[in-house]
Amino acid sequence: MKIDEFIQKLFQAAKAAGFSVAEAYLIEDESFKAMATNQEITEYASNATRGLGLRAMLGGRMGYASTEAFDDAAINWLIGGARDSATLCEDTDEALIYDGRESVLALPLTGEDAPAEVKLAFALELERQAKAYDPRVTHVGYNIVITGRTNVRIVNTYGLDKQYGESVCGAYLMPVAHEGDSTATGFELRFARNFTDLDASALGRAAAKRAVDALHASPVTSGCYRVVILNLAMTDLLEAFSPAFSAENVQKELSLLKGKLGQTIAADCVTIVDDPLRTEGFASHPFDAEGVPCTRHTVVENGVFRTFLHNLKTARKDGVASTGNASKAGYAGSVRVSPTNFYLEPGTLGFDELLKRLGDGLVITEVDGLHAGADAVSGDFSLLSKGYTVKNGQRVRPVEQITVAGNFFELLKNIEVVGSDLRFPSGGFGSPSVDVGTLSVAGKDTDADA
Amino acid sequence: MMDSLRAALDAALDTGGDFAEIFLEDNRTHNLQMLGGRVELINSNRAHGAGVRVFNGLNAIYAYTNETDREGLLRCARQAASAVSAQKTSRACAQTFVVPVLSTPFPILEPPSQTDTHKKLDYLRMADAAARAVSPEIEQVSCTISDGEQDVTIANSEGLYVEDKRVRTRLACLAVASDGQEKQQGFEGPGAGMGYELFSSRVDPTQVGRDAAKTAHLMLHAPVCPAGVMPVVIDNAFGGVIFHEACGHGLEATSVAFGTSVFCDKLGQKIAADCVTAVDDGTMPYEWGSLRVDDEGMVTTRLVLIENGVLKNYMIDKLNARRMGMPPTGSGRRQSYQNAPTSRMRNTYIAAGTDDESEMIATMGNGLYAKKLGGGSVDTATGSFNFAVSEGYLVKDGKIVSPVRGASLIGKGAEILLKIDRVGRNMTMAQGLCGSLSGNVPVNIGQPMIRVTQMTVGGRA
Numbered sequence: 048m049k050i051d052e053f054i055q056k057l058f059q060a061a062k063a064a065g066f067s068v069a070e071a072y073l074i075e076d077e078s079f080k081a082m083a084t085n086q087e088i089t090e091y092a093s094n095a096t097r098g099l100g101l102r103a104m105l106g107g108r109m110g111y112a113s114t115e116a117f118d119d120a121a122i123n124w125l126i127g128g129a130r131d132s133a134t135l136c137e138d139t140d141e142a143l144i145y146d147g148r149e150s151v152l153a154l155p156l157t158g159e160d161a162p163a164e165v166k167l168a169f170a171l172e173l174e175r176q177a178k179a180y181d182p183r184v185t186h187v188g189y190n191i192v193i194t195g196r197t198n199v200r201i202v203n204t205y206g207l208d209k210q211y212g213e214s215v216c217g218a219y220l221m222p223v224a225h226e227g228d229s230t231a232t233g234f235e236l237r238f239a240r241n242f243t244d245l246d247a248s249a250l251g252r253a254a255a256k257r258a259v260d261a262l263h264a265s266p267v268t269s270g271c272y273r274v275v276i277l278n279l280a281m282t283d284l285l286e287a288f289s290p291a292f293s294a295e296n297v298q299k300e301l302s303l304l305k306g307k308l309g310q311t312i313a314a315d316c317v318t319i320v321d322d323p324l325r326t327e328g329f330a331s332h333p334f335d336a337e338g339v340p341c342t343r344h345t346v347v348e349n350g351v352f353r354t355f356l357h358n359l360k361t362a363r364k365d366g367v368a369s370t371g372n373a374s375k376a377g378y379a380g381s382v383r384v385s386p387t388n389f390y391l392e393p394g395t396l397g398f399d400e401l402l403k404r405l406g407d408g409l410v411i412t413e414v415d416g417l418h419a420g421a422d423a424v425s426g427d428f429s430l431l432s433k434g435y436t437v438k439n440g441q442r443v444r445p446v447e448q449i450t451v452a453g454n455f456f457e458l459l460k461n462i463e464v465v466g467s468d469l470r471f472p473s474g475g476f477g478s479p480s481v482d483v484g485t486l487s488v489a490g491k492d493t494d495a496d497a
Numbered sequence: 498m499m500d501s502l503r504a505a506l507d508a509a510l511d512t513g514g515d516f517a518e519i520f521l522e523d524n525r526t527h528n529l530q531m532l533g534g535r536v537e538l539i540n541s542n543r544a545h546g547a548g549v550r551v552f553n554g555l556n557a558i559y560a561y562t563n564e565t566d567r568e569g570l571l572r573c574a575r576q577a578a579s580a581v582s583a584q585k586t587s588r589a590c591a592q593t594f595v596v597p598v599l600s601t602p603f604p605i606l607e608p609p610s611q612t613d614t615h616k617k618l619d620y621l622r623m624a625d626a627a628a629r630a631v632s633p634e635i636e637q638v639s640c641t642i643s644d645g646e647q648d649v650t651i652a653n654s655e656g657l658y659v660e661d662k663r664v665r666t667r668l669a670c671l672a673v674a675s676d677g678q679e680k681q682q683g684f685e686g687p688g689a690g691m692g693y694e695l696f697s698s699r700v701d702p703t704q705v706g707r708d709a710a711k712t713a714h715l716m717l718h719a720p721v722c723p724a725g726v727m728p729v730v731i732d733n734a735f736g737g738v739i740f741h742e743a744c745g746h747g748l749e750a751t752s753v754a755f756g757t758s759v760f761c762d763k764l765g766q767k768i769a770a771d772c773v774t775a776v777d778d779g780t781m782p783y784e785w786g787s788l789r790v791d792d793e794g795m796v797t798t799r800l801v802l803i804e805n806g807v808l809k810n811y812m813i814d815k816l817n818a819r820r821m822g823m824p825p826t827g828s829g830r831r832q833s834y835q836n837a838p839t840s841r842m843r844n845t846y847i848a849a850g851t852d853d854e855s856e857m858i859a860t861m862g863n864g865l866y867a868k869k870l871g872g873g874s875v876d877t878a879t880g881s882f883n884f885a886v887s888e889g890y891l892v893k894d895g896k897i898v899s900p901v902r903g904a905s906l907i908g909k910g911a912e913i914l915l916k917i918d919r920v921g922r923n924m925t926m927a928q929g930l931c932g933s934l935s936g937n938v939p940v941n942i943g944q945p946m947i948r949v950t951q952m953t954v955g956g957r958a
Contacts, residue, residue, distance in 0.1 A: 084755055091580050092559035115563045116545040128541030131614055137535040186757050223757055223878045232878045269724050300637040379542045416883035419872035420905045424680045429905035429955040431883035450905050450955025487957040489724030
């Protein structure tokens with residue numbers, strides 16, 4: 048059945064089942080993906096899907112259910128699931144359905160896609176460019192082009208009905224370089240609104256350069272090192288520890304930032320911003336997963352912790368207004384709290400000046416295994432890393448098979464300088480390169496070095 | 498239904514593809530979460546859709562849809578076909594379906610859909626109470642039960658038609674210990690390919706809660722692990738994640754077929770120490786990673802990957818079988834109809850050996866005993882891997898002296914496999930969700946206790 052008819056029937060059924068208010072959260076997606084391997088298109092996918100999540104209040108409690116089927120059986124499934132869920136939940140914090148009806152801010156979140164044959168040619172070109180960069184690039188993994196268009200719509204029985212569309216084009220590749228018995232991988236990923244803003248040559252060559260530059264890397268001796276973390280790697284760290292800024296995690300006793308509002312939690316040079324309206328960001332949206340309009344927030348201002356990120360429920364509990372950070376992992380998820388475009392504000396020093404200032408030390412270009420080696424609750428991290436050594440402000444040799452360990456909350460306080468090279472590598476999170484002072488590095492034994 | 502599927506397969510081959518497949522799925526999942534002793538969320542989700550795949554030689558086209566009636570399937574099939582640009586005069590057509598009789602080796606006793614939600618919540622309460630009883634320093638406990646009943650129909654143009662139901666149930670418990678200054682967590686997440694008989698036959702929720710809380714509490718009071726290169730003993734169950742990451746991913750056709758694995762062209766060669774035999778087995782009754790048929794409709798297999806250190810087999814899906822010129826191994830898996838299947842692990846483990854567990858530690862000198870590992874990841878091109886140690890102990894002169902926290906293990910798969918010098922006798926498995934090209938799929942990982950002569954341990958110097 049047609050979506051509007053389905054929603055209407057669903058709301059009628061919810062009312063008949065005794066629900067006081069109901070919300071339908073609908074996501075419609077179109078996506079395209081192509082992969083090239085050895086100058087052939089080896090994967091090609093093109094899809095359209097939709098899903099609907101129901102939230103509905105029964106006796107003051109929220110019930111949840113979702114479906115990808117849109118028939119009468121699906122209505123029964125949703126109502127039955129939501130009833131079960133609302134009846135048995137014991138959460139006394141009040142979940143809310145938004146009753147505001149502001150008009151939607153027009154954010155330019157869509158761009159021009161390209162015809163399929165152009166995208167296929169682009170995937171092939173990525174591989175060619177990476178291989179052309181250097182003969183030591185022997186394989187190129189992925190060579191993937193993705194494009195997608197999403198429409199998000201929220202309708203509820205208070206009369207709210209708003210939606211926005213978003214489109215994104217992206218490409219990524221993983222070149223592998225060989226020389227002697229050394230193997231190294233590189234990676235690059237770019238997103239753009241307009242397909243024509245993606246540059247296969249720049250992307251392919253940058254990825255290949257990272258692989259070639261990492262050839263013949265080896266560990267450094269275990270010990271404490273002065274460290275600059277490159278923007279890409281610092282972004283990964285910021286993302287891994289961003290859950291600590293969520294009021295939901297504070298209320299669940301899962302954040303060490305509890306009770307720290309107004310306190311200094313970072314060095315003076317650290318300002319962290321959450322800006323959903325930054326149109327070049329890829330986590331931008333005019334309203335959040337509850338329909339609340341989004342606004343820019345300074346989370347940390349010159350080291351001082353200014354605000355947690357909230358949805359309606361966490362805000363009600365803390366007696367503040369929602370920051371518009373309600374989120375859902377797809378249409379089926381429950382309402383959580385997530386950052387949008389969340390980034391460390393850039394300083395004034397360029398990357399080369401950061402190295403000059405560092406003198407002797409390490410640059411960390413890549414951290415791996417964040418889902419396991421970074422603990423957002425304790426702040427502890429111990430991460431497999433790659434990078435290079437620096438002597439007198441100059442790059443010396445590539446480094447791999449080391450771990451860099453520390454605690455994120457201590458690291459924030461120890462930041463000496465924030466660079467000017469802000470980058471958003473893969474979506475909403477961004478950071479410039481940062482001089483983080485001293486970190487503990489595990490590599491090879493001292494004696495093995497002799 | 499069979500008639501619609503045949504029509505759709507024919508439509509998918511209309512532009513010259515040489516093979517077509519339809520994967521039809523209806524998946525009902527139920528998630529129940531308890532936080533701080535209260536039921537916080539109950540969510541029922543129904544995923545429903547179909548994916549159509551067409552091969553044209555080594556090219557694969559995939560399209561999926563939520564509309565699974567005859568018209569929807571035909572539309573999806575035509576969309577897939579439209580992307581095929583085969584220069585062929587003759588055209589393949591779908592063969593008459595032959596429906597195989599599948600054995601039903603493991604009947605489900607308490608299907609999730611027929612289990613009362615109150616009963617499910619009782620198991621959560623047991624885990625929660627047990628965790629909080631461990632210590633007043635257990636500040637937060639989050640327990641989750643997830644269950645799913647996935648009905649799939651897989652049909653292809655070679656005449657395959659198979660229906661299957663996959664039932665899975667899992668309990669997870671995360672406990673956080675805090676002394677007011679610091680926080681540490683502990684996690685347990687056992688599950689199986691069964692319904693709620695899980696809790697009468699295999700898993701005691703009380704034990705799950707208690708174990709998670711004990712780890713959190715122990716780590717809260719543990720000093721930070723020192724960094725360096727040292728011998729490491731890795732315990733059984735989730736310790737098997739080391740093989741999964743360091744070697745398993747590199748034996749999947751997704752990397753082997755493209756020449757991007759360090760284990761390419763190594764069949765029949767020695768890649769591990771003699772004491773290492775490793776298996777990927779999709780047939781183990783009721784296990785979390787088991788399947789009667791894989792997501793390409795092939796009956797699953799037990800595959801010896803490494804036998805006494807020698808590489809015997811890769812894990813191969815249907816498309817990569819063409820690339821590699823080798824038969825598929827029943828290893829084609831996908832998260833849902835939204836993913837084209839590819840080669841994935843099922844229940845992967847290092848087989849039991851003959852070494853004595855206490856001797857392993859007693860003769861290791863100074864090093865690390867990693868009792869529980871967290872997750873990890875690998876770059877299959879270089880074999881470079883990393884794992885977090887979620888419960889570790891420092892060993893001095895062969896004696897366990899202190900728990901340590903914040904450790905990670907790094908290395909290269911090809912090197913580590915050759916440095917295993919002890920394999921214990923008691924192989925056990927643990928459950929995980931493995932993420933790769935075709936999405937997240939449930940897998941078992943396992944091993945007996947093993948010893949690695951030298952590994953880089955990340956910690957604080």
